Amino acid sequence: MARYIARRLLWTVVLMFAVSVVTFIIFYVLPSADPAALRAGRHASPQQIEEIRHKYHLDKSLLDQLSFYFKGILLHGDFGISYVNDQPVAKLVFSRLPATISVAVGAAVLWLLSGVAIGIISAVRRHSKLDRATMSLALVGISAPVYWLGLVALYLFADDIGLIPLFGGSGSYQPITEDPLAWLNSMILPWVVLAVAFAAFYSRLLRGTLIEVMGEDYIRTARAKGLPERTVVMRHGVRSAITPIVTAFGLDLGALLGGAVLVEIVFNIPGIGRLAYDAILHSDLFLIQGTVLLAAFFVIGANLVVDVVYAYLDPRVRYE
């Protein structure tokens, strides 16, 4: 087990390296515009542009720039400077992390609870009206664009422009440390909107696997020895059908911690997603690198955790 984890950790480092090299290439080579001119702004003189080119090593070769970047990270923990904000990337990213964690974790709790509950009920009462209705709604939830749902939610329920003013609207985000009630009020709409598609996906997934599991022989055995149906479903059925949900949950949460771009934009929440979006719009290379690396870190980390937990839970998984 220890060797397995060590090998996976090593592979994680390799992946992170590969991701950052690819990001570097994409954002340095692809744009036809001169990065130094972009940074210098609209009214810069040629001389100013030259200074910027020199200051940020933009006059060096791509390979030199890459090695500057990695040396900075490895030797000084320095992820570079955001050209637009003139602040260290690491500081910017960490200042935005609480907002993104607020959005992602709250929504995750919501979609996990509702998705699992709906999935179990639909599987147990399969082909009932309730099952048909929830599964149709789930498909609608999967098909709806999340930013559009966000706008509709704001139109209906935001306390500034909504028809039925109930919850905080766009731009009402408050850090939890300042005013927990205002924070909660501002988070309700983003949580619900973000959770819809995931809850829909999870309920469909769990329904499918649970129906399959309930056809297994050991379920018949459990019933035959006279266990109440509730115990059969929850202790024997769901326990085994939940594994794909655990996998999906880890990966989805990891992906969201890297920034829920669309939801953060619609609700004007200052998180990683909006930071990344602004960075991309301004070709702010080190900031793009920083946000992409953070997102990749969460995705790869979630993968690792899921695999290790899986290997721990399921003895059939071998760690060769």
Add this chain to the structure above:
Amino acid sequence: MSTGTLLEEVFDADLIGHPEVVAARTPSQLFWRRFRQDRVAIASLGFIVFLSLVAIFAPLFVALAGTAPPNAIDSSLLNDFGLPTGPSLAHPFGVDGLGRDVLSRTVYGARTSLEIAILATLIATGIGVVLGMLAGFFGGWIDTLISRSVDVMLAFPVFLLALGLASGCSLGNGCAGGLIQPGISTVVVVIAIVSWTYPARLIRGQVLSLKEKEFVDAARSIGASNSRILFREILPNLVVPIIVYASLMIPTNILLEAALSFLGAGVPAPTASWGAMISDATSIFNTAWWYMLFPGLAILFTALAFNLVGDGLTDAMNPRAAD
């Protein structure tokens, strides 16, 4: 299954008991037969056909509806505060912030959406099938190279990658030294780049199990070449999973295209795109709700129809799981 016994499904009912007439249905015939019995999926397919016709003949549709062309700006349709006017007989879906007809733009938006989603799916599936077959069939360093590339791609935040590629290529002079110009093809390429990994993994897995089957051994024993085994023996068995998987990728790509244009990294203005329309509506949707509502519903119904067809195809492929 409502179709009766497996025997009746595989053989034509009239021919059972007549062994002189060999009329067993092939697996893909069975697949299409089961799909045709799924009423919801067929109705959704009908909607998709209708939508495609509307998209292809958009100018004709707009002329028939009697609304203005999609890019016709008419400031007389704005009220005294410069805000757009709502749905009326002349403009059933209202007008947007520039006085353009929302119905016409929604109709033309179907063109953008379907063209990009379908083309990107075809390309991504093509790449995925080729790489997946190579990796699964040959194994060794080819498999390692392809599988590890897939791992790197999957470690990327997909949406940020697409957004970065798209905005790098959609703003100004295009990218790769002007080789890729802003427009529909850029968005197609971007979406294909971020979505080929899933079909590649799927096909690799399928090929890994197919190549152990007896019919592959049989083909090899009579001296069939690798390419013959790949294309004549294995590929035909992949057709159904490829169709099913591609059908499920289309709605995802419809949503991805709309999200990219929502963020301003889709097709350049003034080309109508549903995501860009919602984005334009963001600043005025508290009064001009129609400008936000109709393109959103268009995305919702289109993605829903493709998802229903995809579900129907999946059920037809795994009839026992459908129950």
